[in-house]
Amino acid sequence: MARQPEIQNIIEQHDLAVFAETRLGIPRISGTSSFHCFNKDHHRNGDANPSLVIYKDFFKCFGCGIKGDLFELLNITLNLDFKQSIEFLKSDIKTRAKYSPPQPVKALSLKFNPSEDSLKFMYEFWNILKETLLSDSAKNWLESRGITCATAYKIGCREISSSPLAIKRLVSYSFDPSSVGFAHPTNKNKLWFPLQNLNHHTCLLFPSWSLGYEFPIQWRCRLYKNWNIAGKTIKSLAQYSSGKIIPLGIKKSDSKITIICEGEPDFLSLNQVSSDLFGKVPSINIIGTCAISQGWQSEWTSSLINSQKIVVAVHDNHEGKSFAAKVARNIVQAKGIEFARNNVFRMLFDEKDDANDFHQRGMLNEWLINLLKGIDL
Numbered sequence: 001m002a003r004q005p006e007i008q009n010i011i012e013q014h015d016l017a018v019f020a021e022t023r024l025g026i027p028r029i030s031g032t033s034s035f036h037c038f039n040k041d042h043h044r045n046g047d048a049n050p051s052l053v054i055y056k057d058f059f060k061c062f063g064c065g066i067k068g069d070l071f072e073l074l075n076i077t078l079n080l081d082f083k084q085s086i087e088f089l090k091s092d093i094k095t096r097a098k099y100s101p102p103q104p105v106k107a108l109s110l111k112f113n114p115s116e117d118s119l120k121f122m123y124e125f126w127n128i129l130k131e132t133l134l135s136d137s138a139k140n141w142l143e144s145r146g147i148t149c150a151t152a153y154k155i156g157c158r159e160i161s162s163s164p165l166a167i168k169r170l171v172s173y174s175f176d177p178s179s180v181g182f183a184h185p186t187n188k189n190k191l192w193f194p195l196q197n198l199n200h201h202t203c204l205l206f207p208s209w210s211l212g213y214e215f216p217i218q219w220r221c222r223l224y225k226n227w228n229i230a231g232k233t234i235k236s237l238a239q240y241s242s243g244k245i246i247p248l249g250i251k252k253s254d255s256k257i258t259i260i261c262e263g264e265p266d267f268l269s270l271n272q273v274s275s276d277l278f279g280k281v282p283s284i285n286i287i288g289t290c291a292i293s294q295g296w297q298s299e300w301t302s303s304l305i306n307s308q309k310i311v312v313a314v315h316d317n318h319e320g321k322s323f324a325a326k327v328a329r330n331i332v333q334a335k336g337i338e339f340a341r342n343n344v345f346r347m348l349f350d351e352k353d354d355a356n357d358f359h360q361r362g363m364l365n366e367w368l369i370n371l372l373k374g375i376d377l
Contacts, residue, residue, distance in 0.1 A: 007086065010090060011057070011070060012095055016054055016059060016069070017189050018209070024038075024073070024320055033053045035054055038077055039066050039076070047061075049066075056345075059072075070085075070089075077307065080089050083285065110375065119217070122217050123215050132156070134332075138159055138204050145265050145268065146269065146358065151268065152204070158207075159204060194267070203223045205221055208248055209250060216244070222235065222264045223237070245290050247260075247289045249286050249287045250287060255284055255307065256307050257284050257371070258286070258309075260287045260310070260313055261289070261291075261314070262292055262314045262354070263354070266313070266354055267287075268356070270355060273359060273365050284368075284375060285303070292319055292323040296326045301331060301333075304334075309343050309371075313348075313355060314346075315350070317351060321346075321348070
């Protein structure tokens with residue numbers, strides 16, 4: 001019997017393999033069509049060696065012989081009959097389409113122009129993660145650098161593994177993966193894998209807050225353990241779909257001092273010391289730049305407009321010095337050469353003795369206190 005058009009439409013809106021993994025939680029072998037069979041009682045070893053394959057519209061287990069389509073899968077796993085399955089799937093489609101992303105708070109002139117799919121994903125992603133707590137994996141990585149979970153949490157650091165059920169629900173949305181994926185470490189123009197495919201307890205996510213948005217529009221992923229890919233050591237991954245990597249901590253600020261630093265550990269360390277000295281992170285405007293070879297964008301300078309002192313604290317190498325010069329040129333254009341001459345400073349750290357190293361030796365507090373002399377916070 002031919003299926004009714006409505007039923008056929010419901011089927012076409014559900015990729016069976018994606019649905020099985022994200023909605024039903026059936027364990028999948030990454031990058032393949034193989035799954036651990038949900039009918040484990042019919043396998044001697046609980047299907048430790050996956051024998052179930054699930055395609056877009058059909059599944060079959062080569063161990064126990066179970067097979068079928070979307071409706072058979074719902075009947076076996078959730079004990080739903082055909083009518084109940086239809087209602088379940090219709091509700092599922094409505095849930096996915098229920099929200100719409102907010103518009104920018106203010107219309108600003110931004111070169112960054114995120115796609116509608118990217119904004120939808122980032123809005124929903126943040127709403128899922130913002131109330132979740134950090135894991136022991138995050139705590140261990142942070143404490144090894146002298147950072148508390150509270151400090152990382154306040155600036156928006158989160159983990160995918162903090163809310164696995166919510167993430168499974170989220171990733172079933174049909175977004176263009178190129179709008180939310182991480183770039184390949186050796187080729188920034190090539191998509192490597194989607195954000196949501198990171199393994200549990202792999203990394204700490206750092207949010208980039210672009211001017212005009214109330215939710216992060218880009219994430220940077222700092223790995224707990226370095227990866228070695230094609231002979232290259234990888235410490236972090238970046239979303240690069242915008243064509244640029246947005247700095248950490250870019251926001252409108254009334255702070256009278258801004259520190260622009262290099263890398264995630266230095267960014268965390270300066271936030272930690274600011275929190276320790278003043279009791280709250282926002283006392284100083286701290287911006288963490290990543291991939292400084294891309295330079296400093298002129299639209300980011302508006303976040304510095306209220307600062308009486310601006311310090312560019314980067315590594316003592318060609319990239320660091322070039323980056324500091326680009327920041328200074330932008331400030332000259334925005335606030336004049338006299339302001340830049342008297343209020344913009346460069347602090348160069350040795351690559352093997354940077355702000356995070358200072359912090360771990362207990363020296364960053366004194367450095368920051370000296371920096372603040374003459375500034376009435």
